[in-house]
Amino acid sequence: MKTVYPAIFRPEPEGGYTILYPDLDGCISYGEDLKNALEMAQEALGLYLVSLEERKLEIPAASDVTKIKADDAAIVTPIMVEVNQYRRNKKAVNTMVTIPAWLKEAGEQAHINFSGVLQDALKQRLGY
Numbered sequence: 001m002k003t004v005y006p007a008i009f010r011p012e013p014e015g016g017y018t019i020l021y022p023d024l025d026g027c028i029s030y031g032e033d034l035k036n037a038l039e040m041a042q043e044a045l046g047l048y049l050v051s052l053e054e055r056k057l058e059i060p061a062a063s064d065v066t067k068i069k070a071d072d073a074a075i076v077t078p079i080m081v082e083v084n085q086y087r088r089n090k091k092a093v094n095t096m097v098t099i100p101a102w103l104k105e106a107g108e109q110a111h112i113n114f115s116g117v118l119q120d121a122l123k124q125r126l127g128y
Helices: 034-054 101-109 114-126
Strands: 002-011 017-020 028-031 075-082
Touching: 002 034, 017 034, 028 034, 034 075
Parallel strands: none
Antiparallel strands: 002 017, 002 075, 017 028
């Protein structure tokens, strides 16, 4: 599902751009330069909309980009995002891993949940 919302790119004195979505309270991001800001704007929009869906909150209608008022230095532009690419498949899957036998035995003796440890480690490594 593609969707479009107007965003305001406000240049910051120290450089970069703060990105605001007038229709989406609290949907704010930042980009180091215009290219990065456009990427961050899409990501922020996609994740924000999915978050609203998951919490079963109302998704506000998008304003007409031509009706958005901003400071003279700000850039108002529509941002299009494919919302489906930000949805996470929460279905549990079985994955085979290989570890040394002694480590498996030690883990079992300590009553360690191998799946939980692997999930925690992957989340930490991936920055989630």
